[in-house]
Amino acid sequence: MSADSRATAPDVLTMTGVSKTFPGVKALDDVSLDVREGEVLALVGENGAGKSTLLKILSGIYRADSGEVRLGDQPFVATSPKAAREAGIAMIHQELQQVPRLDVAQNMFLGAQMTSLGVFTDKAEMRARAREVLQRLDPTIDVTARLGTLRVAQRQIVEIAKALLAKARVIAMDEPTSSLTPHEFERLVEVIESLKAHGVAVIYVSHKLEEVFRVASRATVLRDGRFVGTVALKDVDEGRLVAMMVGRALEVSHQQSYAKDEIMLETRGLGRGEAVKSVDLTLRKGEVLGVAGLVGAGRTELMRLIAGVDQPTAGEIRIRGRVKAFRTPRDAIENGIALLPEERKKDGIVPQRSILSNVSLPRLPFLTRFGLLRRGLIRSRVRELGRNVSLRPLDIDRQIRVFSGGNQQKAIICRWLMAEADVLIFDEPTRGIDVGAKAEIYRLIEGLAEEGRSIIVVSSELPEILRVSDRVLVMRRGVAEGVLAREDATEQSIMRLAVTGAQLQGSNP
C-alpha cells in the first residue's frame, strides 16, 4: 500500500480536544484526530466509545462543548448538516438515507436538483453528471435504474458518488460493510482506493478489525469517550488494537469440544423452494455446529425452517430420532428448539418491555397458579439467569431497549435457558456487538455446550466460526456443500466451499 508515501500529505481535517457532554454522560472527553489528504483513517472503539458522537459533531448534528475543528487551515464549526456538507464533509451512514422509488441520478442530486429555466428539473444534465462520477467508482451502475432495484453494496456506492458530486473532501463511513458480502467488500476497497487517488480523506468506522487493517493506514482508538491513541497500523497487530479498545487483552483461544455421540437434531433432504435445497444436517448433544456461507447462501432460511418460523416444502426434521413437523415456532420451542435471530431489534426483542417480560415470554404458561403468573418465582428465576450470564446492569425491570446489543443478546440467551431449550440456533450471534461483549457471548456458547446443549452458530465472520465450532457446515446457493471437521476447517477451506462448491474440493464429500 502506498499509505506511507502520503504520510507527509497535508491535513484535511483536524479535531483537537473535542468534548461533548449529554445530561449524565460525558460522551466525548478531549478527543483529537487528524486525517490527511488521500488517507484512510480508521476510527475504532467499542459500542458507546464515542465514535458516533464524534461523527455527529463532524457532520453538524451535534455541537461540541469545547475543542477545535479545522478544515484545511481554516477553523470550522459545523452548525448544521447542510453547513457540513457544503464545507465538504460527507457521511455514509450505516443505514443509507436514500429514496428507493427515485432513480440513481435523482438520489445523487437529492436536495440539490439541477434545474433548467429555474423550475424544471434537468434530468438529462443530472444523469450525465451522475454517470460521469459513477464511471470512476462502478461503471456497471445504471443511473436511470430505480434505486430500490440496486443491491445494498451498489446503493452504498451511489451514496459515495453523491458525496463526490458534492465535492466532498472528507468522507466518513459508518460501519459500511455491515450488510456487504466479502466480494462486495472487495469492491468497496477498490472504491476507497479510487477515493484516495483523488485526494479524498476517508474516516472509516468499523467493528471488523480485519477490514480496518485492509483499508486504513492509521487508526484512532476511542474508549468510553476518551482518546486512547492514534497508531500506524503497520506497527501494531490485531491483539494490540483490541487491547487498546477494551483496555485489556482478550484471549483468543479455541474452544474445547463437548460433543457427545447422541444425536439431537437431524434434517434429511430439508428444503424450501429455491432458498434451501435438500439439506442433510446432524447435530449432536453438546456440539457446536458452525454454519458458514456467503450472504444469500440460504443459511438463515435453513435455520428458520428448523425453528418452525417458515414451513419446509421438502424433507423432514428429526429430534432425538423422531420425525417432527413444526407449524409454528411454538411447536419447535416445545421440542426444545430455540432461535436467536440475526436482527435482534426486528425479530428478537420486544423493545418497550422489561428484561423480565422478554426473558419469561416463552415459558409463561408453565409459570402460573390459578391462571395468574407467579411473579415472585419468575423474578427470582430471571434474576438468577441474568446473574449467570452477567447481564449488566442486572436490573430485570428495565426496558430491554436501553441495554447494549451484547446485553440484549445475553437476555435472549436467558430467555431460552428459561424455556429449557436443548438446541439453540444463533444467527449472527455477535452482529453489532462490541469486542468485549463478543468474548463473553463466545464463553456463554461454550458454557451451553458444556451443559450438554446443542448449538448451531450461523456467522459471516470466519474467525468467529473457527473459534466456536466443533464442525462447520458450508452452504452455497441453498445447498449444503460440505461439512468440515474442526481440524480441516480453515478460512481458506471454508471460503473455497462457500464460493466454488464441493466439485472443486478434493476431500470432505
Next chain:
Amino acid sequence: MTTPPSSAGAQTASEAPSRFRLRLTVRDLGTLIGLVVICAVFAMLSDVFLTERNLVNILQQSSINSCVAIGMTMVIISGGIDLSVGPVAACAAVLAASLLVSGFPVLLSICAGLAVGAICGAFNGVLIAYAGLQPFIVTLGTLSIFRALALIYTGGNPILGVPTEFRRLFASEIWIFPVPVVVVAVLVVVGSVLLARTPLGEYIFAVGGNEEAARISGVPIARTKIAAYAMSGFLAALAAIILVARLGAAEPTLGNLWELEAIAASAIGGASLMGGKGSIVGTILGAIVLGAMRNGLTLLNVQAFYQLLATGVIIILAMLIDRLTRGRE
C-alpha cells in the same frame, strides 16, 4: 469479569434503577393530574360541580365509554384498532332487548347479548389474525356489516318495552354508587390483573410491541389477537346492555361514534396506537376526563358545539403533553 458496562445507554439508564416499574403509574399519574386540574377549574366556575351527587353523576355518565374503552385499550395494546364497537354494541343491544321483550329470563338475555358481542369481536379477530388483513380495514368493514345486521334485524325500528325488572338491575345503587359504576370498577381490576398478571396480558403487550419477536418466542399470535378483539366486542356488548337498561329501549343505531370516544379515552390514558403500550387505569382516567369535561361544560350552559371543540382540544393537548414529557426520557 468485573468490567463496567461499556455502553453509554446502559450508564444513563442505571441512574434510575426502578424507573420502569414506576413508569406506568407515572403516566397514569399524569392523566390523574390532568383530571384534577380540569375538576379544579370547573369547581371554581360552578358551585354544583364538586358536589357528591355530581361527581357520582360524572362516573355514571362515563361508565358506558369506560366499558368500551377498556376493550379498546386491550386491542390497541395488541397493536390493532377496533372501529366496529358501536355496531357490535347495537347488535348485542337489539338481540338482548328482543329476547327480554319476548319474555326470556333476564340473565339469559344478558348472556346472549354478551355472547353476540364476543362472537362479533372474535370474527374481527379471526379476519385479522388468519386472513392477515389490517385491523383498521377489517373493523371498518364490519362497522358497516354489524350496523346493517342490527338495522335489518329490527327493520330500523327501536325495540321498546324492556321489562322493568331488567332496568332495575342496573338502576339500583351499591352504597352511593350506581351499578354501572361498580361494574366498571370491577372491570378495571379484572382488566388490570389480566394485563399485568396473566400470560394473555404479557402476550398482548408482546404482540403489540414486536409481533415477529413474539412469534419467534412462541407466543400464540392468532389466539392472542382473537382474544383481544373478542374482549373488545364483549365489553362493547356490556356497555350496550347498560345503556339499554338506562334508556328502556334498544335502538339499532345505538353506539354511533363510540369507537372515537373509546380511542380518545385510551389515547389520553397513555395507550400508543403503535401498540405495546397502555394501561387500563390510564384509560379509565381518560374516560373520566372526557366525562368531566362534558359534564362541567353542560353545567356552565356551554353550547354542545363548543363541547365538541373542547373535547378535540383536550385530546390534542394530552398528546402534546405526553410527547413533550416523553422527549425528556
